[in-house]
Amino acid sequence: MNLKQMEYFVAAAEQLNFTRAAKKCFISQTAMTLQIRSLEEKIGVPLFVRDKHHVELTAAGKVYLNEARAVLVRAEEAAKLARTAAEGVAGELTIGFIRGYEQSRFSETLRSFHEAYPNISIHLLRENMSALYELLDNGTCDLAFNLSLYTQNYEDLKHRFLKRFPMMAVLYPGHTLAGESHLMYRDLAREDFIIMQPQGRSNDEAEEVLICYNKGGFIPNIVAREREVQTVLLEVSAGFGVAILPEYAVRHYRNARNLVVVPLLRADGSPEELDFEIAWRQSNPNPAIEKLLQWVETHEYVE
Template identity: 70%
Template sequence: MNLKQLEYFVSVAETLNFTKAAKKCFISQTAMTQQIRALEEGIGAALFIRDKHHVELTPAGRVFMNEARVILARAEEAVKLARSAAEGISGSISIGFIRGYEQSLFSETLRNFHEAYPNISIRLIRENMNALYGLLEDGECDVAFNLSPNVCKFQELSHHFLKAYPLMAVLYPGHPLAARKHLSYRELAGEEFIIMQPKGRPNDEAEEVILCYNRGGYVPNIVSREKEVQTLLLMVSAGLGIAVLPEYAVRYYRNTRNLVVIPMLKEEGEKEEETLDFEVSWLMENHNPAIEKLLQWVKVMNVTE
């Protein structure tokens, strides 16, 4: 039994005429008769009572007609879903994002994308920078919203620049530098740093260490390494150290009483603010069509921020 036989059967059952059904299906009457006979043999039951002047469904034929219509409808729907998935209109996508980015307007990006493509299911993965690159390479993540300092190490990845985020020094209110409008790395040389450094991440991959060394000429005194932004900010507010974070991670804390957020300058005495590039990345060999839909949305609509 195959779908064509079901189509032929339904056509005969609806017209109760082999000649009309054959014309409707663009086959000969002989071929129609042979296909119906093969279907009945496969089922093991007669579906029609027929003679030269009369065609009628048997009880088995009436039951089978209802089921055949359901099967054909489901098959047609399956084809539509498959085509939609191939075009990226339905399906699924796993989206990774760096820890702290949930404090940004990332939720608006997700909401707008979901409204545009409601049949694409979304799975979210929150991780640190290098872990996200690894998940992309392993195929466990389709796209990642991430900082871009180390993307050159991953030759299999494509990436699209989104925005340069300012870097901010985060201090407790009683800190001697809390009244400053801007800060340079050299001015933080004697400070105790609390950094975002998930387990297993070496110091030479920490943005804070790289920037302090390149801009200020020193390796920062790290007193604590935290995995969550909220814990880091709580420690800063308690006076246990200072932090340097991208603007998106502290956007909603700039006007709080227990934290002071100050823009960082690239060089002491200059006006150019320090920034970190932010991007969306994906594995070149990942052919999930939903990726292109998300990328089009991000590029065209510019809804990331």
Template identity: 30%
Template sequence: MELQQLRYVVAIAETANFTRAAERCLVVQSALSHQVARLERELGARLFDRTSRRVRLTPAGEAFLPAARQCLDAAERAAAEVAAAIGEVRGRLAVGLIPTVTAADVPATLREFHERFPQVRISLRVGASDDLIEQVRDGTLDVAFLGLPTTARPTGVAVHELARGHLIAVVAPDHELAGAATVSLRRLASEVFVDLPAGTAGRAQSDEAFAAAGLAREVAYEVTSADYIARLVGPGLGVAMLPSGYAPQLTGVATIDITDAPGRVEYVIWAAASPTPAATEFVTLLGIHPRRDGQAG
């Protein structure tokens, strides 16, 4: 079994097409097909079902794919560690973040990192805090930026608190509350809400605050993007609560301070044990000393 064969399997699984996989791997399709067939003979099982219309993983392929990815990640990590030993930073830097992170200028930090370490392959994905924590735990991501209620803290990862803040109310410009200096949770509870999906860390910040106050509210619209929350609030379909630091980016809505506002903490997290050289350098660029400042949660 060779690493190149594993790369071919991953490329086919991700593209669902032998031709596109060969293009991605910079190899002719016949050579890719030959190597995959050779691997299948060695394993004694077919990894892909092939038809004229599509390619999909067999049950054996589904079982093989995660291990193949882990092997490739381990090989890349080994090469990165050797490079670090001779003073070079290579490999990959996979970063995750929530859309409303404001405690760090992630684009600027990524730009500076790329200028310092051009040989590192950078990727970025946006997601929910809970998903990002899990992806750092399993090694899919190297670093992630989160926003959590004050009652929660990431576990199984190295954690550094970036900032504490609170939520504010967001209403349509012609809403009767627009222009008010402050509003209470009790008053907001009578409104229809736009919020993040139930069960997410972002939604928990609001849910826990209303529950602690003994209040119930109606969430009629659930969306995954903070930008889209504002787009629904603007026409008056509902009200919302979003991080105060995110407010300057909002347009077409009015914002109001909440007297008993829910608290919120922004964190950056990375692998608790043996972060990659690239992750270590990236966290250092944030002014954090990974081994001194990062406390495992």
């Protein structure tokens, strides 16, 4: 049996007249009769009692009518879902974001997108900077909100600039630099650093090493590597070392009694900043990616 045969049967059952049912379905009466007969043979029971002047449903036909209607409705719903998924209006989207970004207004971004596209199921992955690009590259992640240092290392990745975040030095109270209104990278050249990196990676793979070398001309002395912003800040407050973090990661700690957050400036007095972006793999076929990109482009991105 197939959906067409079900449609013909429902039409015949509702009309109780094969001629009118055939016209409704735009087929001949002979074709209607043959389709109903074929359906009955496949099911193994008669669905109609009929003669030249009368058509009515059998007990089996009445049961089958209810089920056939439900199947046809469900089939139409499935087709609609398939069409909306192909258009990116429904489906799944795995979004990565850099550790610490949960301190920002990222949840507001996710909420408003979810309100606009409630049928797109969102899954979140939180990782460090370079790991997010690897997750994009291997297809684990569809899009990533990330600092934009390493995009050029991945040929298939596309990226879109979102905004620039000021960089902050995070010190413990009593540190000799804690009273400064601002600092420069070179002021931290002799400090011990606590950074957000997985354990076991060499210094030349640490993003902070590249940033400190490019902006301050020194290789930082890394004394601890942590995965969570809260752990980094705890160790800084305990006097284990200092940290450099984007403003979004420390905005809720700027008035904390056990931490001192000092803006980093360039030699010309302008803020030290890092670009923040949304990145995706160009060859990823997920149509929901384009919906999020369109949404970000047409809504003011504020953090």
